[in-house]
């Protein structure tokens with residue numbers, strides 16, 4: 083098929099626009115094109131423990147020759163997986179419903195919340211994204227803002243808890259000012275006779291350009307929502323399964339437990355698997371629920387294998403360590419490049435925000451798009467995020483190494499210098515001495531393990547990836 087034909091329809095968007103990238107195979111944190119060229123994948127959120135991890139592949143292959151479809155019946159893969167997943171959840175969240183995509187999980191979560199609260203209205207973050215089903219396009223500001231109907235009456239927007247543009251990580255900041263805005267929005271909804279039934283949000287708002295709310299923000303906001311009769315849904319389709327490094331779930335960093343947790347992408351390492359996890363009281367509201375593919379035996383053994391790899395390869399410790407190294411590295415680059423407006427991140431979710439040239443904080447969308455294309459030419463795959471499409475998102479597989487991180491930082495620096503010198507983009511006035519300002523990166527954290535690295539009650543061993 084000709085690429086021209088493939089991309090002529092505006093609904094068909096490929097990464098890298100008119101120079102699309104054809105991938106034929108992948109392993110660990112590397113993608114390979116049809117000529118055998120290797121690319122460093124700094125973008126997948128889905129191939130969480132590494133592309134085609136042998137333990138995950140072998141679990142799926144073995145199960146494929148035993149049993150594929152068993153909907154409505156008991157199966158060992160299903161019960162073993164549910165037991166395994168429960169080990170990573172607080173007691174309160176004890177009901178799990180397996181489905182096949184993040185969108186399906188969020189749609190089911192909405193349905194549950196509406197049945198439980200008997201309210202239809204939903205509060206969501208500005209610039210948020212929760213999936214592609216109609217029900218989710220309606221509540222994803224990033225999606226509906228482009229549509230003719232715009233925002234529907236039952237949707238209430240909560241401003242992002244960040245001083246945009248260019249807020250650095252606001253994790254340690256005072257949440258008050260942001261809470262005030264959120265509470266105003268919730269009270270306005272109630273005053274207009276449309277009280278909020280549920281608040282659905284990512285805990286680290288990746289869709290909006292990796293916005294990290296202040297640590298105490300969710301605790302207060304969840305209380306406000308619950309006090310006025312609503313419930314809280316954490317969409318961890320992107321952030322779950324150890325991606326934040328310190329914790330298995332991103333919500334743990336904020337000292338809250340959601341009423342409903344939705345998970346997807348990393349849960350199956352790319353195999354279609356997702357889940358809605360909730361309390362007994364909410365779960366019981368569902369009534370009849372039939373799902374042909376949700377929790378099929380292949381998905382279950384793959385899901386269990388993914389957790390085993392996270393645990394056995396101590397991927398959370400490595401995520402934390404590599405994440406700190408990258409954050410320091412990007413902050414060093416920020417000192418040198420006036421077109422880096424902000425660096426935000428936690429674990430292996432990092433956003434580097436491009437601006438025209440500090441102190442001018444105008445979003446540098448063209449620079450970001452050109453940058454991602456130029457990096458691909460150098461063998462590094464990245465993505466552009468955020469409402470203004472000026473945030474470079476870095477979300478590699480958790481097996482990303484320090485060596486990969488060094489390569490990424492070095493090329494990031496080089497390519498940004500190249501582009502900053504191009505008249506069509508932005509011209510900088512002065513150039514610092516060193517090409518790569520990474521010498522100050524502390525190595526203190528290099529051999530630390532995190533204290534709460536999970537362990538499985540029943541470990542299973544396998545040949546590690548080479």
Ligand code: PMP
Nearest residue numbers: 183184185211212213319320346
């Ligand atoms: N929630 C979030 C936060 C997402 O990023 C996505 C996918 N980008 C979804 C939900 C939808 O997941 P899926 O594509 O598996 O339907």
